[in-house]
Amino acid sequence: MHSRHLLRPTLRAVRSSSSSTTTTTTTTAKLGRRHGHGLHYDPPSGWLFGQDPATAPKGRESWENIMYYGFFGSFFVAGVAYAYKPDTNIETWALEEARRRLETEGAVPDSTTPVKITEQLKTVSGKDC
Numbered sequence: 001m002h003s004r005h006l007l008r009p010t011l012r013a014v015r016s017s018s019s020s021t022t023t024t025t026t027t028t029a030k031l032g033r034r035h036g037h038g039l040h041y042d043p044p045s046g047w048l049f050g051q052d053p054a055t056a057p058k059g060r061e062s063w064e065n066i067m068y069y070g071f072f073g074s075f076f077v078a079g080v081a082y083a084y085k086p087d088t089n090i091e092t093w094a095l096e097e098a099r100r101r102l103e104t105e106g107a108v109p110d111s112t113t114p115v116k117i118t119e120q121l122k123t124v125s126g127k128d129c
Helices: 002-007 028-036 064-083 090-105 117-125
Strands: 011-015 023-027
């Protein structure tokens, strides 16, 4: 008996403060609709953007080629720009600066002048080739 009573719609009595004889009964279904102004769900009909699916164009739309070339073309240009961007790493700069200073002191041979490989082998091994 109690479970059947729980399944019924809940009724709530609200008494007005101005008169004790006026009683307003509100169901939960009315309470749910009061704030939402009805259901906001549209069942699927098969129509997208107002086009009938049976008469929809089968080929590409006019904007699709522009989007494909623009989107993937910009990725390609960005990849090339990233590959050829200048090296601004602090470690690369420090290595080049240390090599330049050692070259000016004479501790390391100048990297801009060509040297024969046999001369490099003499300086490394100390033997005459």
